[in-house]
Amino acid sequence: MTRLSVTQRSSRAARNEMRVALLLLAPACALLLLLRIIPAGIAIVQSFYTSVPGSVIPPVWVGWQNYLDLFSDPGFWDSVWRTLLFAALVNPLTMLFALFLAWLLTRNMALTGVWRTLAFLPTALPLMGSTVVFGVLMRPEGVLNNVLSLLHLPTGSWFTGVDGAMTGVILLSTWSAVGYWMVFLIAAINDVPRDYYDAAMLDGAGEARQFFTITLPLIQRQLLFVLTASTVWNFILYAPISALTKGGPEGSTNFLMYDIITRYYTLSSPGTALAEMTVLFVLMGVTVWLQFKLLRQMGSTT
Amino acid sequence: MAAVQASETNGQYHVIPRYVPLRRRRGRRGVATTVALLISLLFFLPFIWLLASAFRPEMQTFQASVDIWTFIPRTWTLDNFRLAFERGFANNLFNSLWVTLVSAVAGTFLAVMAAFPLAVMRFPGRDWLFIGVVFAFMIPFEVVALPMTTLFSQMGLANTLTALIVPGVVHGLAIFNLRQFFLSIPREQLEAGLLDGASWWRILFQIYLPLVRPAVIGSAMILAMAQWNAWLWPSLIITDNSKQTGAVAIGLQDTAYTQNYGLSFAEVVILTLIPALLIFFGQRSFTRSLSHTGGK
Numbered sequence: 001m002t003r004l005s006v007t008q009r010s011s012r013a014a015r016n017e018m019r020v021a022l023l024l025l026a027p028a029c030a031l032l033l034l035l036r037i038i039p040a041g042i043a044i045v046q047s048f049y050t051s052v053p054g055s056v057i058p059p060v061w062v063g064w065q066n067y068l069d070l071f072s073d074p075g076f077w078d079s080v081w082r083t084l085l086f087a088a089l090v091n092p093l094t095m096l097f098a099l100f101l102a103w104l105l106t107r108n109m110a111l112t113g114v115w116r117t118l119a120f121l122p123t124a125l126p127l128m129g130s131t132v133v134f135g136v137l138m139r140p141e142g143v144l145n146n147v148l149s150l151l152h153l154p155t156g157s158w159f160t161g162v163d164g165a166m167t168g169v170i171l172l173s174t175w176s177a178v179g180y181w182m183v184f185l186i187a188a189i190n191d192v193p194r195d196y197y198d199a200a201m202l203d204g205a206g207e208a209r210q211f212f213t214i215t216l217p218l219i220q221r222q223l224l225f226v227l228t229a230s231t232v233w234n235f236i237l238y239a240p241i242s243a244l245t246k247g248g249p250e251g252s253t254n255f256l257m258y259d260i261i262t263r264y265y266t267l268s269s270p271g272t273a274l275a276e277m278t279v280l281f282v283l284m285g286v287t288v289w290l291q292f293k294l295l296r297q298m299g300s301t302t
Numbered sequence: 303m304a305a306v307q308a309s310e311t312n313g314q315y316h317v318i319p320r321y322v323p324l325r326r327r328r329g330r331r332g333v334a335t336t337v338a339l340l341i342s343l344l345f346f347l348p349f350i351w352l353l354a355s356a357f358r359p360e361m362q363t364f365q366a367s368v369d370i371w372t373f374i375p376r377t378w379t380l381d382n383f384r385l386a387f388e389r390g391f392a393n394n395l396f397n398s399l400w401v402t403l404v405s406a407v408a409g410t411f412l413a414v415m416a417a418f419p420l421a422v423m424r425f426p427g428r429d430w431l432f433i434g435v436v437f438a439f440m441i442p443f444e445v446v447a448l449p450m451t452t453l454f455s456q457m458g459l460a461n462t463l464t465a466l467i468v469p470g471v472v473h474g475l476a477i478f479n480l481r482q483f484f485l486s487i488p489r490e491q492l493e494a495g496l497l498d499g500a501s502w503w504r505i506l507f508q509i510y511l512p513l514v515r516p517a518v519i520g521s522a523m524i525l526a527m528a529q530w531n532a533w534l535w536p537s538l539i540i541t542d543n544s545k546q547t548g549a550v551a552i553g554l555q556d557t558a559y560t561q562n563y564g565l566s567f568a569e570v571v572i573l574t575l576i577p578a579l580l581i582f583f584g585q586r587s588f589t590r591s592l593s594h595t596g597g598k
Contacts, residue, residue, distance in 0.1 A: 013496075014424075016502075017423055017424060017425060017502065018423075018425040018426070020419070020423070020502040020503075021419035021423040021425045021428075022419075022425070024415045024416065024418060024419045024506075025415070025416055025419055025420070025431065025435075027412055027415060027416070028412060028415065028416035028435055028472065028477070029431075029435075031412070031471065031472050032434070032435060032438050032439070032472075035443060035446075035450075035468070035469055035472065036438040036439070036441065036443075036446060037438070039446035039447075039449055039450050039453075040446050042449040042450075042453070043446055043448065043449045046449060101341065104334060104337060104338055104341075105338060107334045108331055108334070109331055109334040109335040109338060110331070110335045111335070111338075112338075113585070113586060114342070115338040115339070115341075115342045116585055116589070117581060117582060117585045118342035118345050118346045119341070119342060119345050120581055120585050120588075121345055121346065121349060121578060121581060122345055123527060123577070123581065124574045124577035124578040124580075124581050125570065125573075125574050126530060126531045126533070126548070126549035126552075126570075126573060126574075127531050127533060127549070128533055128549045128550065128552050129549070129552060129570040129573060129574060130348075132552060132563075132566045132567070132570055133348055133351075133352050133567075133570065134348075136355075136363065136563055137348060137351065139364075141364055142364070143351060143365075143368060143372055146365070146367055146368040146372075147368050150367070150368055175344075175345070175348075179345065180527075183585075183588060183589050183592060184592050186589050187589050187590070187591075187592035187593040188592075188593075190589075190590075190593050191593050225478070228440065229440070229475060232440060232441065232442060233442070235445075236442050236444045236445060236534070238444070238533065238534045239533040239534070257444070257534075260448070261448075261534075264448055270448075273448065274448065274449065277445065277446075277448060280445060281441070281445055281446070284441050284445060285441065288437055288440045288441060289437070292433065292437065
């Protein structure tokens with residue numbers, strides 16, 4: 001019946017529909033151009049020039065030289081490696097924890113709303129706020145180490161040690177973001193029709209089987225979307241690095257985003273910085289693109 | 303999926319749950335609640351400590367060991383807050399509020415306008431446009447921010463709140479969330495409206511918008527949180543502290559180890575108060591507002 005009414009509509013109505021649609025989309029498209037496409041274009045073009053910031057000497061075209069400089073710099077590859085390691089550790093940790101919490105807090109228990117609110121609460125802190133809090137909590141003489149020694153657990157030199165710094169940033173990022181993504185996943189789990197669970201219980205499926213055969217397949221689209229958003233968010237993590245570790249110790253937290261800003265301002269080589277930014281841009285584009293591809297595939301199989 | 307078939311062949315939805323002794327079910331409920339309580343403490347204790355540290359003299363920030371006084375100030379003081387307001391933090395707070403509010407309102411409007419045609423209307427190239435819009439806006443502005451600092455400065459926007467608002471009015475998640483909600487509304491609503499000869503504007507604002515109110519709240523929250531937390535862009539484009547947002551201003555007095563922690567804690571508490579209240583009263587509706595995301 002939907003078909004019929006659509007074919008009945010005249011071509012004038014279709015033209016009108018298109019005109020209104022484009023009108024509604026115009027602001028978003030203008031901003032798309034202004035805030036993403038043009039800046040990305042400028043960044044890519046400028047990555048082929050070398051310039052001295054704040055001077056009157058005009059930028060000079062150098063071709064691929066900035067990229068060659070970048071690729072021959074071991075510091076850059078170290079930064080890429082550190083960024084990927086961080087992403088490979090922090091995102092699965094955040095997702096598994098968020099998924100576990102979402103699952104737990106949709107079970108039958110007392111005061112669900114209170115637990116959800118408490119887990120969501122870190123969202124209220126700006127990232128710089130949690131950075132200040134964790135920076136002091138995790139100092140060598142800070143509360144965390146005191147608690148650990150009270151429990152007879154090994155203490156760590158968090159933001160001041162080579163291994164501790166990465167761990168510290170991972171904990172900080174996870175703590176800040178888990179509650180936020182949890183709320184998305186709770187919403188997804190709530191969307192799963194109750195009947196499915198009732199039917200599974202009738203079949204004698206336990207909690208674990210219900211989770212793996214019903215919940216997980218039915219929320220995988222949202223899960224993937226949240227995973228991408230989290231990945232993208234962690235790729236540009238900047239405030240904690242800038243405030244706590246400055247990329248150190250020994251470059252152990254010198255992630256790409258921080259390295260880019262350092263090259264641009266501290267090392268005054270905008271060309272190389274923008275070449276590196278293009279690399280990060282491509283890295284992120286590939287991440288989001290892969291996710292879209294996976295979503296498509298899921299769409300066709302289910 | 304066998305489970306679903308079972309319920310269909312039965313043809314009855316009145317299902318008797320698997321027999322589990324009452325005592326065991328109660329026990330499970332107890333275990334789940336305890337685990338939830340313990341995990342919540344992980345999130346909550348740093349807040350308690352933050353609050354305590356904001357209300358105690360800076361000298362007492364560090365203690366030799368952990369006891370009850372870690373989470374309750376030995377001596378109560380408002381000095382940290384007094385200092386924060388003396389150095390003009392109220393101004394930074396106001397900047398944050400203004401930037402967040404304007405971005406959330408304008409951004410939600412924009413997201414509705416973009417999501418509606420992408421979900422409901424039919425025109426050539428729609429799917430490509432959808433992928434383009436969400437794809438591009440999933441990549442954060444920060445990634446392309448560096449060349450924009452020059453451009454914004456040339457336009458005379460450095461040290462203005464406008465420079466902070468403009469990049470924050472679009473967010474891929476906000477548009478995506480709204481679009482999924484629009485998709486979940488049965489097309490009969492639209493057909494009826496079109497048959498009545500309603501214009502597209504009336505269909506959007508009078509039929510669809512009231513139905514997606516939860517998603518509108520959700521998108522506004524997503525936009526607001528992104529702006530409230532923004533750090534890199536404001537720190538690049540704003541150099542005048544009186545125009546700076548709260549989130550950046552907290553860290554600004556940071557000069558390695560001479561930092562006054564008490565002051566920082568007080569500022570963090572001030573900055574957290576409003577969103578924390580919103581979360582206390584709005585967690586439930588925010589959760590609800592995200593249902594239907596990607597749902598089909």
